[in-house]
Amino acid sequence: MSPVEPMMTTEHARHLQHQMLRIRRFEERCVELYSAAKIRGFLHLYVGEEAVAVGVMEALAAQDAVVATYREHGHALARGVSAGSVMAEMFGKVEGCSRGRGGSMHLFDVATRFYGGNAIVAGGLPIAVGLALAAKMQGQPIVTACFFGEGAMAEGEFHESMNLSALWRLPVLWCCENNFYAMGTALARSESETNLAVKAASYEMPAWTVDGMDVVAVEAAATNAVDAIRNGGGPHFLELRTYRFRAHSMYDPERYRDKAEVERWKERDPITMLEARGLVDASTIAELEAAVSAEIDAAVAFAEAGSLERIEDLTRFVVSEVGAP
Amino acid sequence: MSPVEPMMTTEHARHLQHQMLRIRRFEERCVELYSAAKIRGFLHLYVGEEAVAVGVMEALAAQDAVVATYREHGHALARGVSAGSVMAEMFGKVEGCSRGRGGSMHLFDVATRFYGGNAIVAGGLPIAVGLALAAKMQGQPIVTACFFGEGAMAEGEFHESMNLSALWRLPVLWCCENNFYAMGTALARSESETNLAVKAASYEMPAWTVDGMDVVAVEAAATNAVDAIRNGGGPHFLELRTYRFRAHSMYDPERYRDKAEVERWKERDPITMLEARGLVDASTIAELEAAVSAEIDAAVAFAEAGSLERIEDLTRFVVSEVGAP
């Protein structure tokens, strides 16, 4: 496929840059806050992979649904979950998008149809099948986008979900974030077939490999795929080749990869790559940085000011407090 | 592939015919015995599929291992588990190959390296991976043959097992018995890609489609594959196209398929197809029938004469009675 790139206006490039910067700076702040023990538990950074979430989200409409992984700050922010509510979540506050019960790995926001935040590798894929099935049965033109890592492709749930979605021609966009490692396991040590689009195509669904460091390419591929899906084309698969610049989580000494390899990939930083297109000038970028910085300061302040759930409310939300929706 | 057919001697044809007849007549007797309530539980017949088990087993050596399904009378008999011990098993007798604890779905015989008899669809595949891994780690030239239905290919365990075996280049022969139905679910209603060899090939392993009604073709394909595997060629996959002439189990009114379809397939009965090759003459066949009949009579007598496990021994074999092997 050579997806037709949408006409890239300065305005739009500015927007993409803004979104990627929001994620990058947000996570950089998270690292500090983790060191300061404001954030706890597992924290998985998306640094380096921002173009994937930003590009795909651009292709979605408000009614569409999103299912993500435990590395989902970027997806949540790009989808429109507010930085304050994401930060408050990681602070464990009631004002967090999951009331502080989920933490970094379980961001939820039903208002933007953001269905988590799933920390079981491949565990979200069947749910995406179901969301798409519901949309199809209800005759609604809704697309469900589901993100997962290349490591997830070895799991049985990947296989079952691909097959079901293709068999039933469900409106799902499968977004494989191929960052070449599952924790410390390199792709070639986990998959007998390392061409992931070929693998996906064996389910009889259209599958494309995309440069996941190029937000414009991601947006174009996702837009084409979403259009096709919305028009009844059944599930589509995108392999988005990307790289995480940071460790898997806060406890990873990165024994399994070369520093040089990381450095090489950093040359393809999605933020500098978009910059290099020359559509956004230096002063605009300075403006964006300032806006992002203010947004994150406000998010941290919001999180700090948030409240802790009372112990008396410990057992809430195990069952619903309202009747059937 | 056009596998080289081994020179088919009369002697060998007679042997193949004998093996297929043993299975066919054995199961016909099982049906009677089921009606007579001598056999209980689930009983899945292999009638129509005999060429698959017989052809594949011919390709294996004594040291090789076999993992089968709940439709495994044919595999057990062809592998060399005695008809008497299989029949006694279905009678629930101590003399049964699993002491009467397994029944029709759980025939075991460690002496012939026949590792069951697994009634969880696709549940045997990971075990075959492990047997093959053990052989490889021990440097032994052992092939593990694993049988499963086409329905099993939708399961996650199929996917995970294919990948592991290919990734680690393990000596497994994957034998997919494609009889076009999983209970009442036709292949096209369960797989988005109905070309199963294509599907298997997506794991980067050699995969072939074989006429599973032609025992000579099955033997040839299996022999080629086993040779390649034994010589370090990694896992191979055979799709063996076959058909079950009977219901899925004893409780299946067969609403999901046409009588006419069944009749068409019966024209390709593996037993008459081998007969039609003209290598085995009518008098030999009569001889074989007589021998088979005697063997089965003896098996039934053996089973009848067998003993019931004492209730005092109910809790045996939950843990081993001997030390570590």
Place this chain on the structure above:
Amino acid sequence: MKTTYREALRAGLRDALLRDERVFLMGEDVGAYGGCFAVSLGLFEEFGPERVRDTPLSESAFVGAGIGAAIGGMRPIVELMTVNFSLLALDQIVNNAATLLHMSGGQCHVPVVIRTTTGAGRQLAAQHSHSFEGWYAHIPGLRVLAPATLEDARGMLWTALQSPDPVMIFEHGALLGMDGELADDAGAVEIDHAAIRRSGTDVTLITYGGTLHKTLAAAEALAAEGVSAEVIDLRTLRPLDDATIMESVGRTHRAVIVDEGWRSGSVSAEISARIMEQAFYELDAPVGRVCTAEIPIPYAKQLEEAALPQVPAIMAAVHDVLGRMSTSVDGVPVLAETH
């Protein structure tokens, strides 16, 4: 009208499909085959392949799809052919169905109903004879139902579908052919309480599902001996209806729990522990348990029968709890027999 447990289940499914167009039934061979135990027979023809939806063999994906479809506004009824295969879908049930509401801080409701056949007794051997309902009853966020009567077989599904949260229904395979009378207009039943299926004064027998009828038979036989046994059908295994249990034990002062699960860590253990905690001072004897022998269920008939709870074992357990403390000296119990 005269009906069977199987037909009552089917009527419940049909009611649901007629009543609410968001409802659909999904599972292996629920459609063209007619249901592996003929429960859904005819529904495929009546409601079509969209609403009576055959799935490939992929338990994890189609249970997960049920969860997703529930979130997406549908009211899926997912059939797991038998509880034995539910292990393949367990991650979806435990980590998603039971957990999403809480993890999302109350946002993400999962109104899915998962039905499955449970239990042993038909010589199906070790991989096809599990009773895992007790395991599921361990999981916060799930409601676990076990219909043992025609009313419940038909009516529990209705109530379950009204829940905004996941409900699992365990239908016992050995009851499918059980027949009896059921009102033509039988409908929803409440699912918050256990039911006293037989009143008695000497001992409380607590059970559910497939062993209810064996327990009632034992109670009948005990009556002939002059022992008046009360029989409680738990109906809902999570949350347990402690009040009904304790009220009864408070009257009879003795209890035996009958449970087809393996003894260690079964539902029966939890009930015994709760009686310990909530009614210890009411007890005249330790609570007894009749459970399945702790072995993979064997195929051979005599072994399977010996492994499962049977009427004589229930009666013996009752004799045991009655035999103890037949005399008491200064509050110090005298043991008639121990085990």
Place this chain on the structure above:
Amino acid sequence: MKTTYREALRAGLRDALLRDERVFLMGEDVGAYGGCFAVSLGLFEEFGPERVRDTPLSESAFVGAGIGAAIGGMRPIVELMTVNFSLLALDQIVNNAATLLHMSGGQCHVPVVIRTTTGAGRQLAAQHSHSFEGWYAHIPGLRVLAPATLEDARGMLWTALQSPDPVMIFEHGALLGMDGELADDAGAVEIDHAAIRRSGTDVTLITYGGTLHKTLAAAEALAAEGVSAEVIDLRTLRPLDDATIMESVGRTHRAVIVDEGWRSGSVSAEISARIMEQAFYELDAPVGRVCTAEIPIPYAKQLEEAALPQVPAIMAAVHDVLGRMSTSVDGVPVLAETH
């Protein structure tokens, strides 16, 4: 020598790999990464990628492969990164590992060891904080171990590898950094008995794994109050060592069980039920339980702490069982307090 629970686990693995060439370790990121919790750090370098074998994310297949390799003559140690992911392999564990010996009438031994990290306490939220060892303890055919000390962390693996049958070892994540003294030549430990970790006369506290140390701390604090608590570390959850429990309860007449599992249907339920059955007449008060709140474990620190068993709750439960029956009139207990 001074060591940690993590290092003791590693030493146990290293011992095993050195001792028997049939042994290999297999699991997600056990090799190049060094183990997700650094337990197997260095072993990949020492023993190579064949014997310290990284697997793809496919829990069912690699656990099944461990089972198959065990049948094929190897002695696999399969690591499931955490118990949370073990649900994906449950079918292999329950329907194959635990069942093959029996289904085959005693022919097919499965000497596989499955290790996994269990427990909560590190703010990992609902999908990463399970304590499912009690579930596994329900399954006939499995032996279930829970090392809580350095000796057991190092020595249980050795003994487990001598078993012809499958053994599961649950290592508590919150203990990994625990340090202390361990003999240089520490080796195999017996795994048939519970251990009395502290002697006492007033009440028996029964626990295992991650809650042992909280329970010991509670016992210490109780001692300051003049209450002498005995602490039993179960060590093996299947089969349970009833004798040690009953002997202790026979002396103290009171018991509290501390268990990080969700209360309903936990190990604690089974132990309470067994005490009911085997030591009822020894009890001066109903057995108490301190378990995890029945909710998916929340991320927020104050909520997670409130959900898990903690020292004050253990002490309160002890006060409760001691407070009851403080006076007895003609054998009729007088309740000081109830709950």
